[in-house]
Amino acid sequence: MLLLAFGSNAHGQLGTGATDDASVPTTCLVPNSLTTSPLCLAGGANHSVIVTADGSLLAAGANDRGQLGIPGTRELHTFSPVAIPIVFPSPVFRYVACGWDHTLALTSDGDLYVFGSNEFGQLGLGVDTKQVDRPMRLDIGTAVEKIAAGMRYSLILTRDQQVWGWGANKYGELGEISKPETINGKGNFPRKRAPSVYYPARLNVPPCSDISCGQHHSILLTRDGRLLGLGRNRHAQLGHSPDTMPETRIPIPISLPADSLPIELFCGWSFTGIRCRSGRVFIWGRNDHNQLSEANDEILSRGGRALQDSTHVACGSEHGIAINQEGRCMAWGWNEHGNCGVGSTTDITEPTVVRDRGVTLVGCGYGHSLIYVHE
Numbered sequence: 001m002l003l004l005a006f007g008s009n010a011h012g013q014l015g016t017g018a019t020d021d022a023s024v025p026t027t028c029l030v031p032n033s034l035t036t037s038p039l040c041l042a043g044g045a046n047h048s049v050i051v052t053a054d055g056s057l058l059a060a061g062a063n064d065r066g067q068l069g070i071p072g073t074r075e076l077h078t079f080s081p082v083a084i085p086i087v088f089p090s091p092v093f094r095y096v097a098c099g100w101d102h103t104l105a106l107t108s109d110g111d112l113y114v115f116g117s118n119e120f121g122q123l124g125l126g127v128d129t130k131q132v133d134r135p136m137r138l139d140i141g142t143a144v145e146k147i148a149a150g151m152r153y154s155l156i157l158t159r160d161q162q163v164w165g166w167g168a169n170k171y172g173e174l175g176e177i178s179k180p181e182t183i184n185g186k187g188n189f190p191r192k193r194a195p196s197v198y199y200p201a202r203l204n205v206p207p208c209s210d211i212s213c214g215q216h217h218s219i220l221l222t223r224d225g226r227l228l229g230l231g232r233n234r235h236a237q238l239g240h241s242p243d244t245m246p247e248t249r250i251p252i253p254i255s256l257p258a259d260s261l262p263i264e265l266f267c268g269w270s271f272t273g274i275r276c277r278s279g280r281v282f283i284w285g286r287n288d289h290n291q292l293s294e295a296n297d298e299i300l301s302r303g304g305r306a307l308q309d310s311t312h313v314a315c316g317s318e319h320g321i322a323i324n325q326e327g328r329c330m331a332w333g334w335n336e337h338g339n340c341g342v343g344s345t346t347d348i349t350e351p352t353v354v355r356d357r358g359v360t361l362v363g364c365g366y367g368h369s370l371i372y373v374h375e
Contacts, residue, residue: 005025029078121196155213163208172230261277
């Protein structure tokens, strides 16, 4: 059983003990506790966080804003335990999501913990808190079911199917939230930093079953199976022509082919994808690094033919990685740092095998990738 990583590593985010980039899967250095498959692998710009099988957290990489949840600012080049708050009962984590330099962690009880930078309100802790270097519980008054992190904003889906968000809202990624300075009746809103949202706010959207975040756009799956988009649309990541709609603060429907019921959403910085119950995969948006998994210059093209049997897809900023039922792992897209793991640093124009079998879990940072192999 191996945790492997590849891609950008200037701050040790691969957890290999080095700071050199890796263009092939390289063994991570982890505590002895990682003897069974992790529950989640995630990363930001220069950090990585793992949820272990027993619900604890391990982290590696940059920690200048506290994004590892480990006191201090020293970067870590091997995976180390996150400083979990001493509470009873002790939190058991099941999922993690990372922005550029902030982290969200979700427990099995539906509690949300946040740490890292709060410069744009991405932790939801108010205007005066600039960063937090250990997990802090953020209570919105109801249990959380899913979490997602944009570059500098956060989304959550509650168990009663409400969507809440906070952080940067420059392009409307959080929707039309009026008077963000009075959300929850707290805080003074500094006009020079508008329009960030510094406290959790409920989005004006229908009940939802899934959420995903890009750099500056949000994708929502409603309870009745509709796909909605918010935020920036410069590269048609919302499924509409950017000539007529460069951005939106009002949720807009995204048209899908017939019989395409999404069961998984995934977003890169400027592209969007869905995996459907039928096994079909659709990807649209920016394609300057072959993010759509096909060599096609049309930003509105739907890709994904080589990914039709995928069981999970994860995205970095401009690259993707997927696995199927047999444990075959494939990657494509931007590859400047070797983040596709195929031994080169040129962009990968179509899904290419990283490992032929045995991969049970994948995850991405913005310029790096993580895979877990059961041998």
